Amino acid sequence: DQQVKQNSPSLSVQEGRISILNCDYTNSMFDYFLWYKKYPAEGPTFLISISSIKDKNEDGRFTVFLNKSAKHLSLHIVPSQPGDSAVYFCAASGIQGAQKLVFGQGTRLTINP
Amino acid sequence: DAGITQSPRHKVTETGTPVTLRCHQTENHRYMYWYRQDPGHGLRLIHYSYGVKDTDKGEVSDGYSVSRSKTEDFLLTLESATSSQTSVYFCAIKRGESTDTQYFGPGTRLTVL
Numbered sequence: 001d002q003q004v005k006q007n008s009p010s011l012s013v014q015e016g017r018i019s020i021l022n023c024d025y026t027n028s029m030f031d032y033f034l035w036y037k038k039y040p041a042e043g044p045t046f047l048i049s050i051s052s053i054k055d056k057n058e059d060g061r062f063t064v065f066l067n068k069s070a071k072h073l074s075l076h077i078v079p080s081q082p083g084d085s086a087v088y089f090c091a092a093s094g095i096q097g098a099q100k101l102v103f104g105q106g107t108r109l110t111i112n113p
Numbered sequence: 114d115a116g117i118t119q120s121p122r123h124k125v126t127e128t129g130t131p132v133t134l135r136c137h138q139t140e141n142h143r144y145m146y147w148y149r150q151d152p153g154h155g156l157r158l159i160h161y162s163y164g165v166k167d168t169d170k171g172e173v174s175d176g177y178s179v180s181r182s183k184t185e186d187f188l189l190t191l192e193s194a195t196s197s198q199t200s201v202y203f204c205a206i207k208r209g210e211s212t213d214t215q216y217f218g219p220g221t222r223l224t225v226l
Binding site: 006009032034036041042043044045046049089091093094099100101102103104105106 | 117144146148153154155156157158161163171203205207210213214215216217218219220
């Protein structure tokens, strides 16, 4: 049972345009959401997060939107740059105080010049 | 930099042999985690630890054991490696009870022939 889903395995975007990565979750008990970025042969690095009490969080070119009623979050990158080409994972936490994250399958973002 | 090292970084072994992967942290955090990353599955939790000698299972713990005899080291053991355990293994730490953000090590690529 996949509690966190990223339904797009890959996404290709033109440099300078907006990249939108999507993530859906099934468990309404999740109350904290994170995005990680992963380059080949490196560990995932934390990018941005959002608490369920908010619907938007912004950090420079990166903005995460949370729609609790739809159980959906998205990561917007604008403008997209070649260095943004990576695999992006969304993750969720908060169920019953468990100190764990549940990850989606990942989306490979490619920024084309 | 989360002060996490993993060793070895690459390993090739044969089916049926025991394998131990090491995660070392320099910041004395209580929470440590082992994940595996496979195409189409994202990051899946194998085991985690919430203190010396305190460990618990994740979603894919079968065939794996862990030990934590010192705060700084978290060992993952494959008692008898199988080809299905070919994967990239990541260690992570969490900086305290009040945060959900995890920080990852560089990974170990394990191939079981």
